[in-house]
Amino acid sequence: MDKILLSHGSGGKLTHELINKFFLEAFSNPILEKLDDSAIFEVASNKIAFSTDSYVVDPIFFKGGDIGKLAICGTVNDLSMSGATPLYLSVSFIIEEGFSILDLQRIILSMKDTALKAGIKIITGDTKVVEKGSADKIFINTTGIGIVSKEINISGSNAQEGDIVIVSGKIGEHGMAILSEREGLKFDLEIESDCAPLNTLVSNMLKVTKNIHCLRDLTRGGLVTALNEIANQSNVGIFIEESAIPIGDGVKGASEMLGLDPLYIACEGRLICILPTKDVEEILAVMQKNEYGREAKIIGKVVNNKTNGVYLQTEIGGTRIAEMIIGEQLPRIC
């Protein structure tokens, strides 16, 4: 048997075989193995972070990752952006009848490896199978739980006039990698997804200062969307120096060719950090020591609320408003 059948989702014998043979084998830990209706665990702090995302990326395998790696990183990163230490994940699969069991195994192994790297445990799950044509291959939901220490208060609504904006690395690589894979495009410079778990980077940053005001990962809608969300939540203006934004030559070239704006293209392993000037030097140093923050740099600053919105200082010295994207630039990039 090499294909997923409807019976794998029936809750009966085949479902139990799938769970025992693949999921328990890969994700094995004592909480998961109890196989009750809920996973039960104890936490060391009463302040909990909770985040969910469904992943529908197309194609499911791409340069630099796959839907499984993405599903772990995405939720680990959302938890990290609240300053939480990610602890546990639930994983829920919706699989199209006829899906290759080998591909499922490959995805599960990738989830196992990524969870190990991020130090997070998968403790509960669900599998549904729908008829051929009722879903596109496989969709994965992950929902995560983390704990936050009392003295940390990171939120999109905390940006303050005078704060500095740092980006952790080159933008747009994930979205462009997905697009080129999907459309079969070949560029001179191969583009690889930046998909990565950022929890270690964030925990290192929080070791040097608890003064971080905002963290956000640059997923759907990219850098400009994340900045607009924060500008709205905090009711501030954010000035960004366009020439300071790190963009790789591959993404730059591909964007020009395709008429896309890299400032709106998703990353899955980049974040922005907004914090007071006095802590900037120390945080940059610690970020640059981490494998996912090596190219961290300052790209702008927060100004007062009379200018609520995101402003780009262009290379020739002008300023333009960078609004949130309206239409769909790239569907199903995560």
Next chain:
Amino acid sequence: MDKILLSHGSGGKLTHELINKFFLEAFSNPILEKLDDSAIFEVASNKIAFSTDSYVVDPIFFKGGDIGKLAICGTVNDLSMSGATPLYLSVSFIIEEGFSILDLQRIILSMKDTALKAGIKIITGDTKVVEKGSADKIFINTTGIGIVSKEINISGSNAQEGDIVIVSGKIGEHGMAILSEREGLKFDLEIESDCAPLNTLVSNMLKVTKNIHCLRDLTRGGLVTALNEIANQSNVGIFIEESAIPIGDGVKGASEMLGLDPLYIACEGRLICILPTKDVEEILAVMQKNEYGREAKIIGKVVNNKTNGVYLQTEIGGTRIAEMIIGEQLPRIC
């Protein structure tokens, strides 16, 4: 605009409009309204229950409920089956491009009403849109968090020789309601889904005794699958008196007509409870006072581990082994 567009899932302006206009409006609470990457909250106990399910039911509207009500009840019930008090839910939508916004609103309102009834708050979420033909209308994942008091220890692995098995009401109504809706079948007796949040029933039960060994809701695979899971986890035999199992005339008639076995048909508002004989009388009394336990009754008992498995005492006095379902009796019933 009356249809969901790909742009509603882009993370840009339309996504934010959808979130603000529909989700925040319906599910409004201070934790959700922060709109950060994770929801942050504090809990009163360190012992946490965590459960996830994706709902792919077809049709999405049916007699007695809809995919939204089901998505709330299903996860509330999974938490309750661990003896937890359900507190918070995440909700994640995968929507097919072109889906009716009116239908989405109807589903959201139903989720709002059910969450209110169950006393649970929706505090974080996600929305993805996939191209027409890449999903069937709408899939919903809910993941829930509850707290468990220290003295409660309910698990499928806790059944003990001598324990009594109670079922909370008539079985098979949900699965049969879905099937008749989907296939356009008309029966003399109309069948309505039993879909309901069981947390109040369970919390009332736990008020009279903390000695409950196992609780399980009878979803995919129905009564016999749930009993087999417990028999395996606890390494015991479970004897059930077939004539004692409450089955409504509608489900009985429809099952005979369609050649289906109601013992394997899913419920979404029924549970089994396994506990020591001495507590049975009191627990039955409190169950029967609750709207979702009115027809609770004893259906069997736990025997020793030499007979690991589920045994049905038939009406004419014989005994047969009731194994877990192998194939798929009814796809997409939840």
